[in-house]
Amino acid sequence: MEKVIVNSDLYFDCLNKDPNLSFSVVSGKEVFLFLKDINNVNSIDIDVRNDSILRLSIFSKNPIDLLKITANVAKNSKIICYFADFSVEKNHLEASINLNDEDAKCEWHLASLSSQKDDKNISVSIYHNSPRTFGKIDNYGVCKDHSKLVFSGVSHILKGCHQSASHQNAKIVVFDDNCLAIAKPILRIDENDIEASHAAVVGKVSDEHIFYLTSRGLSVDEAKLLITLGYLKPILKGFDQSVSNEIDSVIERRL
Amino acid sequence: MATLKINDLHVEVEGKKILKGVTVSISEGETVALLGPNGHGKSTLLNVIMGHPRYKITSGSMYLDDVDITHMTTDERARAGLFLALQNPAEVTGVINSDFLRAAVNATSEEKISTYKFYKMLDGATKELKMPFDLATRSLNEGFSGGEKKRNEILQLLLLKPKIAMLDEIDSGLDVDAIQIVADVIKKEEENGRGFLVISHYARLFDLIKPTRAVVMINGRIVLDGDTSLIKRIDQNGYEFIKTELRIEIEKENADMNTVSIGSCAVKESIKK
Numbered sequence: 209m210e211k212v213i214v215n216s217d218l219y220f221d222c223l224n225k226d227p228n229l230s231f232s233v234v235s236g237k238e239v240f241l242f243l244k245d246i247n248n249v250n251s252i253d254i255d256v257r258n259d260s261i262l263r264l265s266i267f268s269k270n271p272i273d274l275l276k277i278t279a280n281v282a283k284n285s286k287i288i289c290y291f292a293d294f295s296v297e298k299n300h301l302e303a304s305i306n307l308n309d310e311d312a313k314c315e316w317h318l319a320s321l322s323s324q325k326d327d328k329n330i331s332v333s334i335y336h337n338s339p340r341t342f343g344k345i346d347n348y349g350v351c352k353d354h355s356k357l358v359f360s361g362v363s364h365i366l367k368g369c370h371q372s373a374s375h376q377n378a379k380i381v382v383f384d385d386n387c388l389a390i391a392k393p394i395l396r397i398d399e400n401d402i403e404a405s406h407a408a409v410v411g412k413v414s415d416e417h418i419f420y421l422t423s424r425g426l427s428v429d430e431a432k433l434l435i436t437l438g439y440l441k442p443i444l445k446g447f448d449q450s451v452s453n454e455i456d457s458v459i460e461r462r463l
Numbered sequence: 464m465a466t467l468k469i470n471d472l473h474v475e476v477e478g479k480k481i482l483k484g485v486t487v488s489i490s491e492g493e494t495v496a497l498l499g500p501n502g503h504g505k506s507t508l509l510n511v512i513m514g515h516p517r518y519k520i521t522s523g524s525m526y527l528d529d530v531d532i533t534h535m536t537t538d539e540r541a542r543a544g545l546f547l548a549l550q551n552p553a554e555v556t557g558v559i560n561s562d563f564l565r566a567a568v569n570a571t572s573e574e575k576i577s578t579y580k581f582y583k584m585l586d587g588a589t590k591e592l593k594m595p596f597d598l599a600t601r602s603l604n605e606g607f608s609g610g611e612k613k614r615n616e617i618l619q620l621l622l623l624k625p626k627i628a629m630l631d632e633i634d635s636g637l638d639v640d641a642i643q644i645v646a647d648v649i650k651k652e653e654e655n656g657r658g659f660l661v662i663s664h665y666a667r668l669f670d671l672i673k674p675t676r677a678v679v680m681i682n683g684r685i686v687l688d689g690d691t692s693l694i695k696r697i698d699q700n701g702y703e704f705i706k707t708e709l710r711i712e713i714e715k716e717n718a719d720m721n722t723v724s725i726g727s728c729a730v731k732e733s734i735k736k
Contacts, residue, residue, distance in 0.1 A: 348557070379556070415516070420553045421563065423513050424619060425541040425570030434566060438557025438602070 209253075214239050214262070222246045229253070233262045233285075240265070242451065247272050247295070254279040256287050258309075264289045265446045267455060271297040276304075283309035290446025293320035294458045299328045303361075307334065307341035307372075314342070319443035320349040321462055322357040322387070332361040336372045343373070348439045349380040350463075351389040358389075363404065364396040373403040380410045381439055436463060465528045465544060465626040466490040467512070467658070472523035474504075474511050481507045483683035484523070491626055494649070494659040496669055498697055499680035500713065505662050506550060508680065509629045512660075513547040514540045527627070542571050544626030548616035548633050555603040560615065561585060563603050564622055571623050588621040593644055609636025617645050620652070627658040634668040646671035666698040681705055682714050 211230040212220070217240040222229065227250040233239055238261040243252070247270035256262045256279065264279075264287060272295050281287050293299055305314045314334055322328050334343035343363055351357040363374035378391035391408035413435050421431035440459050444452045467489045474482035481504050489495050499505050511518045512525060514537035525533045532540055555563075564585065569575045576584075589596050592614050604612050613636050620628050630649075634642050649672045653659060663669060669691070677694050679687040681702070686709060687693060696704070705711050 414553070416553050417555050419513075419515055419537060420549065420555070421567075422537040423541055423547055423549075424563070424567035424623065425538055426566055427538050427570075428536075430566065430570070434558055434563065435555060438555060438559075440557075442557050 214241055218242070220244065222249050225249075227251070231255070233257060233260050235259055237261075239263070242266075242447070245270070246275065249275060251276045251278070254287070256281045256285045256312075258282045259284050261286045262288070263446070265292075265451070266290070267292045267447065267451055268295045268299065269458060271295055272299040272301065274300045274302070276302045278303075279305045279314070281305065281307050281309075281312040281314060284311045285309075286313040286315070288315045288446075289317065290443055291316075291318040292443045292447070292455050293318060293328070293330070294455065294462070295326070295328070296324075297326055299326075299330065301330045301332075303332045305332075305334045305343065306337055307343060308337050310338050310340050312338065312341045314344070316343075316345045316347075317443060317446060318345075318347045319440045320347070320357060321352075321440060321459065322349060322355040322389075323352040323462060324355060325353070326355040326357070328355070328357045330357075330359055330361075332359075334361075334363050334374060336363075336365040336369045336374060339368065339370050339372060341369060341372045343375070345376045345378075345393070347376075347378045347391075347393075348442070349378075349389065349391075350383070350436055350439050351380050351387045352383040354384075354386045356388040359391045359393070359408075362394045362396055363406070365399050365402050365404065367398040369399050370401040372399070375404070376406040378406075378408045379439065381436060382410060382412055383436075433463060464491050464656075465658070466526075467545070467627045467660075468526045469508075469512070470524045470526070472508075472511070472525065473521045474507065474518050474523075475521055476507075476518050480521075481518070481683055482511065485680070485683070485685055487678055487685050487688065489627055489658045489660050491656050491658045492653065493675040494653050494661060494672055496674040496677040496691065496694055497660055497662045497680060498677060498693065500702055503680050503714075504683040505680050506631050509547055509631050509660070509662065512540075512629060513537060513545060538570070541623075541625075546620055546623060546625035546628040548613070548620060548628065548630045550631040550635070552604050552612045552616055554605045554607075556605055558603045560601055560603050561599040564599065564619065567619065568622050571625075584622060588618050591621065591648060592618055594618060610638060610641050613637055614641065614645065617648055621648065625657065627660065628652070629660045629662075631662050632664070633661070634663050634665060642668060643671065666694060669694045679705070681711055686711055 209228045209230050215234045219242045221244045223245040230253045232255040235257040236259045240263045242265045332345050347359045349357050359378040365372050376393035378393045380389040382389045389410045391410050393406040395404050395406050418431050469487050472485040565581050594614050677691050678685050
């Protein structure tokens, strides 16, 4: 497996490449890495070295059998990940972020649209292996038709990793009686001097929200669409204009 | 001149009778203060006028401009010219405030307005309310302070230009300066011909907006419809005179209602399961 050294912004097309990818962000750099056509990729290993920032953006629109993402974040470094999951049929994703040294940080943002007979299992975990590390997971999903969408994962703060903070947020809006949506964000905390929170919301669009929007003249369908887009569109800020436009058109078409 | 006429309106929610024959009218260009103890149906009336699906109208009627709105959907009522500034506006994650405002303006206008014209309107309205413009670019009400949420309701009123606007405790959560700003906007909009039906528990707001009439709701009915001296009288002496002068026994809030805090709808809270 060849390791790709990332020292400047990189648009990486995964088509016809090794299914096991490896990237290393050099020290002291702030870089953007966009991965395209990842559906045949089995694993992605990422090293974020000292004092660097990686903005990782992944857009998927094809089936994913099993994709494992492992990131190791070094001292005073940060990984910010935007995963736009518009895969059809299936997506089995296992992401593990290791915050290995002091002041390592991770922000994970994922938006997932699950429709028809899609079967999606998305697990995102952050391991706080050093003091003063910060992790935040925001997983937002829309579940329709006969599809299945599961958000899981663990935020684990190991003993001795004081003054660390870990937050998880999993929200799925459910459209139909026949779909299955599960959100189970788990915290494992072995240290006292920390901050941690986890929240899970699964449910239909709130009647109060619908009333609020319709009281301003929007029809029920327009209100539902606007609220649903609110689950998916915030992910666009992680992508450049051309990819953002492509994701936008996929959202509009599939909703 | 548009007039909203409520005639002998009876409403229940989950089998519990809340409104028991409300008759009242509000015309464009007048401001009506809606007074009454907690849990007697004031917020319910406003929600019913706006078409909240939770409330069931069992008899009576509502007309706006001689058009029967009793069975209209909420969005149809909004497009007909009604507006409700909510007591506790919902936080809607991910829905950008300006996207929502633009969709609302387009829904209530005869023709779609251009992006340029919309942002010009938005800029003018946020300046009038002394709101930071960045509130328009954030998720709808998410993370807004109580005062910011209330100003955002008035911002919507300014952009949508309804015929009749209902304000449910618009002053709760506002500091003294903000109440003055909101009151100035209400006065100006009244002069522009808008009608207002206003709930507040504090005389301060009414001192500033100077209603043209006051009505009192007791036991799910309007029992007094008179001039604004009622506001001062109730502010100073409470509702006891209703018992002695009108010989109406004021029903006590049920036990659950006693737990309701200021700023929430007592009826809605009491029927929560």
